[in-house]
Amino acid sequence: MTARQRLERIVSLVEEHGFLPVSELSELCQVSEMTIRRDLERLDKEKRIQRTYGGAVSLRSGAPAGKNNQEPARAKTENVPIDELDVLVATSVNPRYDNLLLERVSKKNIPVIAESQPLSREETVVAVDNYQAGYDLGRWAGEYARQKWAGRARVLDLTFHMPNTQARSKGFTAGIQSVLPETEIVLSLNAQSRLDNAYQLTRDALTAYPSINIIFAINDICAWGAFQAAKDLNIDPAGLIILPFGLEGDTLKNALMERTYCVVGLAMFPEIVGPACVEAAIAAYNHRPLPAQLITPYMILTPETLPEVYERQGDNWSLRREVVRTKVHIPLDIDQPRTHASEQMPRHIGLIVPFMEHEWYKNLTLCIHEYASRMNIGFVEVDAEQSAKDEVDFRRRQIARTAAGMINEGEVILIDGGPIANYLAECLSDRTGLTIITNSMEVFDILRKNPQNTLILTGGAFRYSSQMLVGPTAENALRELRADKLFLMVTGITLNFGLSHTNISEVTMKQAMIRSARQVILLADHTFFGHESVVQVASPKVVHQLVTDDALPASAR
Structure with missing residues (x-):
């Protein structure tokens, strides 16, 4: 079956059944789940099916009612801003965002419980x-x-750049070499904790180094990507094992019971970590002292020992809590009667979720929500990626407001294109007596409804991706114009390379703008500093004023 034939078969199957999960499509088409996911993404873009959680539905008939079309249970969360939380449970996303987040909650004296x-x-x-x-x-x-x-041990290490995942990889290497000193770590690759990356890296590694017989994965999603890659390459399970660090949800537990590539896994128990986070949050809210780290338990499980710790119901698994209590130490008194009768309960606990697609965070979210609900504590799930975008967006609006305050009636101003430029245009939408020159269609559309200003569009070739006008026509127009102030935007700023941008046609337009302006005002939030884009625009010396936020990296100050 060719790729095109497979795509047509997928469409036919989905239209016939209304909804089909990825796992079933994988079996019907005799390819890996990874291949099916890629096919579904392509078909969704072509508007031939609708991609859903775990599968696809037909655009013609809609999905039938039934359990196959239902997303796994998720916590119903309250819509409460981060600033109004009583306690925040947070996982590190990246140092820059961590600092923004901590600065924001510290101003409100919101205690933070770090997870992981x-x-x-x-x-x-x-x-x-x-x-x-x-x-x-x-x-x-x-x-x-x-x-x-x-x-004989030749290892592929699928790791991640965060300190906790690096510690897992280092520990694994030290452990296996303590038994087999001649163990070779063939490759240690950063899979970025993403399924597609883990799949492709594993496939490439196994193709280039067929002698690899052990794959260590720092979490389940990396292990599952490796599993699918090995399956697609038809590698004999007798010669390869995949060891997941997590056993976070049902997927890898079921893979473990298949006894193919996955013969062992390390369980981290979100069912214990979640309640421990809630108990720590309650303690912090009541100013009770806590140790620097609450160490949560783990167990190494095989197909023989997994059923002793988890009970299987179909393809789902539930923790045997009483059994686990006899085998591991559990931090804090979870599931026990309250011993602090006078303590107050927080109204809302928030959880920062850095990887929404990971089973660890899906299950951790559910466990925190269920445990908090038993004590009438509201739960707020915060999408880390969206929260970071919102925070940057907020800072860009502040920059735009500051820039708008620098514009005087009667001035001729030149506005470049970009997100901050759009916000600046919004700030100027009710101003009068200005002459505004721009090559941005988005800026033009925002400002064209106000007849109290003179609005000049440069003309030129239209770039759809950036909604900008560029090329010789636009540049020639600027030669005949002179602006009092240019509000310039770029995508990279460093001391060595200066101001830089991603597209050469936009770069030449920015250079023409600089030549046409008496004063250059650079609008840039902290995310643009420390990065060098493809094409240099100008030296930092051309900038007369910089408007930015208060989160600049130390190296840029």
Whole structure:
């Protein structure tokens, strides 16, 4: 079956059934789930099917009622701004965003409970001992390789750049080499904690180095990408094992029970971590002292031991809590009667979710919500990516308002294009007595409804992607015009390379704007500093004034 034939078959199957999950399409088309996901994304863009959580629905008949079309249960959250939370449970996203977030909540004296790894201003960290857990799993892998492959161990490490995941990889390497000192780490690759990346990196690695027989994955989504890659390459499970650090949800537990590539996994128990985060949040809200880290339990599970700890109901698994209590130490008194009768309960606990697609965060979210609800505590799920975008967007609007305050009646101003330019145009929409020159169609559309200003559009070739007018016609127009102030935007700012931008046709237009202006005012939030784009625009010396936010990296100040 060719790729085109497979696409046509997928459309036919989805139209016949109304809805089909990825797993079923994978079986029907005899390809991996990764391939099916890519096909569904392509068909969705072509508007031939509608991509849904876990599968696809027909555009003709709609999906039938039934459990197959239902997204797994998610916590129903309240719509409460971060500033109004009583406690925030947060996972590090990236240092720059972490600083923005911590600065924002610290101004409101909101205590922070760090999940997975430190954030620098938290009350405590709720996390597994990543290095020790990785070390123990590495020793297990070493013993397995000694028994199955006479001690031959060639490892692919699918890691991530964060400190906690690096600790897992380092622990695993130390553990396996403590058993088999000759173990070779063939490759250690940053899969960015994304399914597609893990799949492609694994496929490439196994193709280039077929002697790899052990894959260590720092979480389930990397392990699942590796699993699909090995399956697509038809690699014999007798010669390859994949070891997930997490067993976060049902997917890898079911893979473990298949006894193919996944023969062991390290369970981190979101069912315990979630309640521990809530208990830590209650303690912090009541100013009770907490240790620097609350170490959560882990267990190495095989197909034989998994059913002892989890109960299987179809393809779903639920924790045997009483059994687990006898096997591991659980931090704080979760599921126990309250011992602090006079303590107050927070009204709302928020959870920052950095990877919405990960089973760890789906299950952690549910566990926190369920445990908090039992104590009548509201729960707020915060999408880290969207929250970061909102924070940057807020700062860009502030920059635009500041820039608008620098414009005087009667002035001729030149406005470049970009997100901040659009906000500046909004700020000027009710101003009068201005002459405004722009090559941005979006800026023009915002301002053209006000007849009290003179609005000049440069003309030129239209770039759809940026909604900008560029080229010789636009540049020639600027030679005949002179502006009092240019409000310039670029995509990269460094001291060495200066101002830079991504598209050469827009760069030549920006250079023409600089030549046409008496004063150059650069509008840029902190995200543009420290980056060098493809094409240099000008030296920083051309800038007369900079309008930015208060989150500049130290190197740029």
